[in-house]
Amino acid sequence: MTRYNPKKTEPHWRNVWTQADAFRTGPADPSLPKYYVLEMFPYPSGRLHMGHVRNYSLGDVVARYKRARGFNVLHPMGWDAFGLPAENAAMERGVDPKAWTYDNISRMRDELKELGLSVDWSREFATCDLAYYGQQQSWFLDLFKRGLVYRREGVVNWDPVDQTVLANEQVVDGRGWRSGALVEKRKLNQWFMRITDYADDLVDSLKTLDRWPDKVRTMQENWIGRSKGLRFSFAYAGDAPAGLPEGLEVYTTRPDTLFGASFVGIAADHPLADHVAASRPDVAAFIAACRQGGASEAEIETAEKIGFDTGLSVAHPFDPAQRLPVWIANFILMDYGTGAIFGCPAHDQRDLDFARKYGLSVHPVVLPPGEDPDTFEVGTEAYTGPGRIYRSQFLDGLEIEAAKAAAIQRMEDLGQGKGATVFRLRDWGVSRQRAWGCPIPVVHCEACGVVPLPATDLPLAMPDDLDFSKPGNALLRHPTWRHTACPACGSAAIRETDTLDTFVDSSWYFARFANPEAPGPIDKAAADYWLPVDQYIGGVEHAVLHLLYARFLTKALADEDMLSVKEPFAGLFTQGMVTHETYRKPNGEWLEPRDVEITATGNVRQARLVSTGEPVVIGDVEKMSKSKRNTVSPGEIFEVYGVDAARLFVLSDSPPERDAQWSNSGVEGSWRFVNRVWAEFDSQPPGSVEPAAPDDAALTIRRGSHRLIKTLTEAIEGFRFNSGIARLYEFLNLLKDFKAEGAGPAVLFARQEALSALARLIAPFTPHLAEECWARIGGEGLVVFAPWPEFDPDMIQEAVLTLPVQVNGKRRGEVQVPAGAEPAEVEKIVLGDPEFSRHLGGLTLRKVIVVKDRIINIVAS
RNA sequence: GCCGCCGUAGCUCAGUGGUAGAGCGCAUCCUUGGUAAGGCUGAGGUCGGCAGUUCAAUCCUGCCCGGCGGCACCA
Secondary structure, eight states, X not given: OOOOOHHHHHHHHHHHHHHHTTTOOOOOOTXXXXXXXXXXXXXXXXXXXXXXXXXXXXXXXXXXXXXXXXXXXXXXXXXXXXXXXXXXXXXXXXXXXXXXXXXXXXXXXHHHHHTTOOOOGGGOOBTTSHXXXXXXXXXXXXXXXXXXXXXXEEEEEEETTTTEEEOGXXXXXXXXXXXXXXXXXXXXXXXXXXXXXXXXXXXXXXXXXXXXXXHHHHHHHHHHOOEEEEEEEEEESSSOOTTSOSEEEEEESOGGGGGGOXXXXXXXXXHHHHHHHHHOHHHHHHHHHHHHSOOXXXXXXXXXXXXXXXXXXXXXXXXXXXXXXXXXXXXXXXXXXXXEEEEOGXXXXXXXXXXXXXXXXXXXXXXXXXXXXXXXXXXXXXXXXXXXXXXXXXXXXXBXXXXXXXXXHHHHHHTSEEEEEEOSOOOEEOEEOOSSSEEOOEEEETTTEEEEOOGGGOSOOOOSOOOOSSSSOHHHHOSSTTEEEOTTTOSEEXXXXXXXXXXXXXXXXXXXXXXXXXXXXXXXXXXXXXXXXSEEEEEGGGTTTHHHXXXXXXXXXXXXXXOSOSOSBSXXXXXXXXXXXXXXXXXXXXXXXXXXXXXXXXXXXXXXXXXXXXXXXXXXXXXXXTTTTOOOOHHHHHHHHOHHHHHXXXXXXXXXXXXXXXXXXXXXXXXXXXXXXXXXXXXXXXXXXXOOOOOHHHHHHHHHHHHHHHHHHHHHHTTOHXXXXXXXXXXXXXXXXXXXXXXXXXXXXXXXXXXXXXXXXXXXXXXXXXXXXXXXXXXXXXXXXXXXXXXXXXXXXXXXXXXXXXXXXXXXXXXXXXXXXXXXXXXXXXXXXXXXXXXXXXXXXXXXXXXXXXXXXXXXX
């Protein structure tokens, strides 16, 4: 009996895999079924955390499993290496961001390799490699030439802490997604990508992503926010204000309620509001008051609706004699629709609140089912449900949807409006005022304007001698880099100093992995074979960031004929976070798990400080974070329990999509499992085992192992790894009851079969242990090259089943019947059983229900 | 407010229209040359609540309660 020693076996097998070049991706051979497994690539912070361990272990299970199933597997790794932390390190510690980043990459690569991932490291690259971002500059200019990239002045989100612009997606509750600083609005010239051109496609093709979580699809749909409605103009009653368009254009999704309009509202930022304010100090004061309101969600939500009558009025488009007053209102957003609405208080809560406050009239025009048109009234709640239109001339009697269509049609006939689709999605602002990012390859020339660099000038590298001693954009401060000659006219010109949002870098890396050596951005033939990614795995926090940008760019590059696929990720899995209990001293100071000792008596757990014995308060379970100090370092765990035990634990604790709670006792359980598995292999007599006719014990083992193959395979296919591992535990309990010591040939033979399957079944989860076990029982070659075990359906079924017998739904006994026995036959057996009549007592038999191979229920009264 | 997910043993979670399961923890005992360990045995569950459908509901349906996540003055 030898003890399992992961410190020795794990490095050994990793070395064997490297020597055998076991994970090199096969050539793009269309005759072979391919499988592309990808985990969201890491930011090289320099340190592996448990979240990484979980993410990459999940992907590795899939990759190893698919490889065993005969797929040509692509499982690459790279680095999302541009971004602010490097600049912050440069500023705080005076290091070079490039050196700092590559240093971190080298450290993290070692840690990732220690995880024993089946990654093809020959394809590795970092987004800060000139060979990568130079290619990015190349397609960026292609999109620029096609108009998908443009520059304009716009109001942007400015993060005062990170001193850069943020995309809308990167502002959460009015704060920067990284810094948490309150975002300010600034007017700047910025680069944008025309993601709105693809808005319809991005919504419509969500339904083709049937292997994505509904949750993520819903989030994207909400974010894009498509609504269908009518855009039309009100004619002013009297002359249009000088210098403004003839009519006042509004947007609505409820054209069916047009006859219920009682006012027109415009945003405080609307040009008409500005126009009126120019001659009306009271209006100007009101607009200023609106702008003072806070920008956060909470403030907006609780803000009272306020408005100001401009004194202007417009004519109702379907009933020009009717006049509607024009109000400025604080709840109308300038950047959605046209910044102007018509108010229909009876059927919109916001309009109703507003109308009640300012004494505007309320005209119901949708009659709820069962209501009397003469008595129906709207009080304090707007009616937004179904019904028939009334008091609306040509719309009378129509259902809502039909009325919408009719109103749009009439408006189009009048030439005053048009059916329109409006999106909440805005174009993607990709300018960042940072130096450690992909330089935008254009120059600004006094004479020629914005001039893209010619292909011969690419890649455009950033300078190596940047000064990060001060905040702000180091590229802007560089003494010489900006100054260049205009590629068009040759006169002095200035380089663009904005760099690209790092989300641009991560929007196409999966395509580059198809051939990272390609002379152009993407090797189309290779990408055609490998894409889409069959299984993408990462955190749900990117539901509307990375995952939306990558979908957009895939479509844009496909239209550029650089890709054939329209969607990058056929299957998406969003894994949960790794959490841990928190611990604090009575004075509130956070404590690290390693400093705390937990004891349990009965069901009561107590904690105390290891060093002093002081009592410790056990707090909530939360995401591992430095601030709460509830992190556990993967390296230390590997050191104590080995990599396999750590992998096994993060995979076994909970379903992959949910949070997993790390605990010391949990990983100890995994460690014991590793040892128990080894003990079963180690106790099996070495050398070949003679075939022997099975006895009952051998049959039990065989049935168990064939069932295990079936259920574990289904669990992996269904991404229920924790459930699969639970089956492994159960099987080991079974195997333990049929020890090799002193066993007869039949049991030994059945064990040998079981162990051969088991070594291959554990390989995706605990690959090092699997190799050691495989070698121990004389498996051929390496387990990484071994095919996935198959089960024999005939072995799954038991010959004789014990079925429960219920009387009136309550379990009263059991009966033995042959498997597959017909209900009539079972009924005869049960009724013939003397025990049955005893249970029946004096009751009269009414009915016997037999569910084949499951249960018998006797109904009696 | 709207949408979604979740609620099963002390904890973390499987599971199924038909006999309630695993790991950890807990308790008893054994081992003390596998020893900063190993093993045996066991206790512990109105399957969140209430109603309905059914021969039978933890599972299906409805309502309610609790937790988590997303969206939210988007016209």
